[in-house]
Amino acid sequence: MAYKIIASQCTGCSACEPECPNVAIREKNGTYVIDPKKCTECLGHFDEPQCVAVCPVDMTCVIDNAYPRYQA
Amino acid sequence: MQRTDYVSVTEIKSLGNLLDKVAEHKGCGTSSDNGKASCGSSDGPADMAPDVWEKVKNHPCYSEEAHHHYARMHVAVAPACNIQCNYCNRKYDCANESRPGVVSEKLTPEQAAKKVLAVASTIPQMTVLGIAGPGDPLANPEKTFKTFELISRTAPDIKLCLSTNGLALPDHVDTIAAFNVDHVTITINMVDPEVGQHIYPWIYYKNKRWTGIDAARILTERQMLGLEMLTERGILCKVNSVMIPGINDQHLVEVNRAVKSRGAFLHNIMPLISAPEHGTVFGLNGQRGPTAQELKALQDSCEGEMNMMRHCRQCRADAVGLLGEDRSAEFTTEKIDAMEVTYDSATRKAYQEVVELERQAKSAAKLAEQQLLTQLADTDGISMLIAVATKGGGKVNEHFGHATEFQIYEVDAKGSKFVGHRRVDLYCQGGFGEEESLTTVIRAINDCHAVFVAKIGGCPKDDLQKAGIDPIDKYAHEFIEQSAIAYFMEYVAKVKAGEIVHQARGDADIRQGAFTAAA
Numbered sequence: 001m002a003y004k005i006i007a008s009q010c011t012g013c014s015a016c017e018p019e020c021p022n023v024a025i026r027e028k029n030g031t032y033v034i035d036p037k038k039c040t041e042c043l044g045h046f047d048e049p050q051c052v053a054v055c056p057v058d059m060t061c062v063i064d065n066a067y068p069r070y071q072a
Numbered sequence: 073m074q075r076t077d078y079v080s081v082t083e084i085k086s087l088g089n090l091l092d093k094v095a096e097h098k099g100c101g102t103s104s105d106n107g108k109a110s111c112g113s114s115d116g117p118a119d120m121a122p123d124v125w126e127k128v129k130n131h132p133c134y135s136e137e138a139h140h141h142y143a144r145m146h147v148a149v150a151p152a153c154n155i156q157c158n159y160c161n162r163k164y165d166c167a168n169e170s171r172p173g174v175v176s177e178k179l180t181p182e183q184a185a186k187k188v189l190a191v192a193s194t195i196p197q198m199t200v201l202g203i204a205g206p207g208d209p210l211a212n213p214e215k216t217f218k219t220f221e222l223i224s225r226t227a228p229d230i231k232l233c234l235s236t237n238g239l240a241l242p243d244h245v246d247t248i249a250a251f252n253v254d255h256v257t258i259t260i261n262m263v264d265p266e267v268g269q270h271i272y273p274w275i276y277y278k279n280k281r282w283t284g285i286d287a288a289r290i291l292t293e294r295q296m297l298g299l300e301m302l303t304e305r306g307i308l309c310k311v312n313s314v315m316i317p318g319i320n321d322q323h324l325v326e327v328n329r330a331v332k333s334r335g336a337f338l339h340n341i342m343p344l345i346s347a348p349e350h351g352t353v354f355g356l357n358g359q360r361g362p363t364a365q366e367l368k369a370l371q372d373s374c375e376g377e378m379n380m381m382r383h384c385r386q387c388r389a390d391a392v393g394l395l396g397e398d399r400s401a402e403f404t405t406e407k408i409d410a411m412e413v414t415y416d417s418a419t420r421k422a423y424q425e426v427v428e429l430e431r432q433a434k435s436a437a438k439l440a441e442q443q444l445l446t447q448l449a450d451t452d453g454i455s456m457l458i459a460v461a462t463k464g465g466g467k468v469n470e471h472f473g474h475a476t477e478f479q480i481y482e483v484d485a486k487g488s489k490f491v492g493h494r495r496v497d498l499y500c501q502g503g504f505g506e507e508e509s510l511t512t513v514i515r516a517i518n519d520c521h522a523v524f525v526a527k528i529g530g531c532p533k534d535d536l537q538k539a540g541i542d543p544i545d546k547y548a549h550e551f552i553e554q555s556a557i558a559y560f561m562e563y564v565a566k567v568k569a570g571e572i573v574h575q576a577r578g579d580a581d582i583r584q585g586a587f588t589a590a591a
Contacts, residue, residue, distance in 0.1 A: 009163075011151075011162045011163050012151065012178070013151040013152050013153065013162060013207055014151050014152050014212070015151075015152035015153060015154070015207065015211065015276075018152075018214075019279070046279045046280075047280065048280065048281065050279060052281075053276055053279070053280060053281040054152075054154070054276045054281070056153060056156060056162040057162065057163060
């Protein structure tokens with residue numbers, strides 16, 4: 001699985017973009033999106049997913065159930 | 073009363089067209105008394121080291137005196153933040169809101185640099201470029217320093233400053249010094265994690281989200297370290313504190329001592345802004361802001377310790393213009409893209425020379441005021457607040473109904489000094505006063521004995537009198553402080569003659585919500 005950003009909640013503050021260890025986050029139409037192919041849920045990098053940790057709006061960076069869990 | 077020769081900017085003819093560019097502005101009068109300046113420095117070299125005065129004299133946020141003459145702009149290049157505060161909601165954005173953390177559009181460093189040139193060439197008063205968010209400048213170090221780099225290359229005479237929560241500050245002090253940023257504001261609301269845990273739900277530090285008391289402990293350690301590192305390097309630091317009744321109001325005295333001992337230059341205690349519609353934690357849980365008298369009492373109690381700033385307008389992270397006005401709508405990205413910008417520093421330089429002349433005239437006026445003071449005999453310990461409608465220049469020169477804010481002066485046996493300002497809605501929009509807005513004004517200045525205006529209509533005059541506030545228009549276009557002293561002397565004489573009985577006034581409201589002054 002990967003994380004996804006709920007666009008309607010995203011303030012476009014960009015805080016997540018530089019924190020992603022996989023450079024999986026980019027801006028799209030004023031908000032930010034995660035590339036599910038690149039997202040590793042921060043496994044092997046950090047104890048907690050960085051986008052979730054830094055996002056100012058709770059429940060905005062969430063697990064995307066459309067993808068299987070990432071295997072390190 | 074005694075008149076003093078005074079040269080105002082608009083009276084100097086020789087500068088011709090330049091003066092058309094000098095926008096009329098709202099500012100408070102000079103602040104002065106026998107003791108310490110009420111906010112920032114008002115007295116210039118007399119009460120501070122010459123090198124410090126050189127640094128602050130043209131910075132509206134550091135010098136109460138400078139904010140009459142000089143403008144600042146904020147560029148919103150730093151949207152990301154690394155902490156969460158209970159008085160802030162990052163989802164909120166409204167063009168009619170005027171408070172920190174709010175912007176209408178974000179800028180890239182390149183857009184910001186062009187905007188700065190456009191504004192600096194249009195507004196000759198512009199001396200300072202600040203980055204204040206809407207997040208934290210140091211949580212966006214690349215964007216922030218890229219902006220500084222571009223501006224210092226194209227407009228080297230513009231002063232650079234930034235405002236931070238301090239968490240990332242120790243990591244960037246050397247870069248800040250390298251860019252000659254000589255003013256840094258740190259928002260410090262506590263020095264005790266027990267208090268801090270009620271203000272900050274979390275921080276993001278070293279790739280981890282910290283909560284509760286741990287978060288507050290890391291934050292306060294980083295803030296104190298950052299402050300010490302800055303002052304060691306001779307960078308001037310202002311500390312902003314949000315006064316939150318019941319949470320940190322008493323504690324801010326301790327904060328004041330802590331930052332003073334680490335070399336902070338100026339302390340700005342601001343009232344909490346919280347309304348349910350802002351969607352902040354404090355807005356939603358009903359946390360109230362302080363009343364005008366609570367705020368003043370706290371500022372007064374910290375005053376002996378260090379310079380207090382009382383002219384802060386709690387502006388937006390994309391504000392443009394003099395404090396108390398906002399011209400950001402004139403400089404949207406769309407408008408700037410369409411502009412041919414040629415950088416013009418000559419007009420600004422000429423303007424600054426005019427201000428120097430005006431400052432000299434003001435010190436002459438101050439001498440006259442000192443003479444008045446000596447005539448004050450025994451005053452029975454009477455002190456009072458006076459609200460003043462002014463457009464700036466230290467004079468009573470605004471119509472009651474046109475005032476968007478009132479300057480508050482305190483007068484007692486020691487003299488008169490500026491102690492704050494109160495925002496009000498436009499009471500009069502073309503001749504007809506509305507009862508409701510008059511009530512708002514009265515609530516905002518309810519702790520004052522009198523209100524000085526250039527002009528006032530009959531109806532509001534009666535209502536003010538009924539509310540116990542004396543409406544005074546006889547000092548129209550006179551200097552505020554001399555007028556306040558003259559009024560005070562007459563008042564004391566009447567009390568002594570038994571004509572009136574001196575009574576203490578009640579408290580007043582600090583206007584919540586927002587008002588963006590029309591450009």
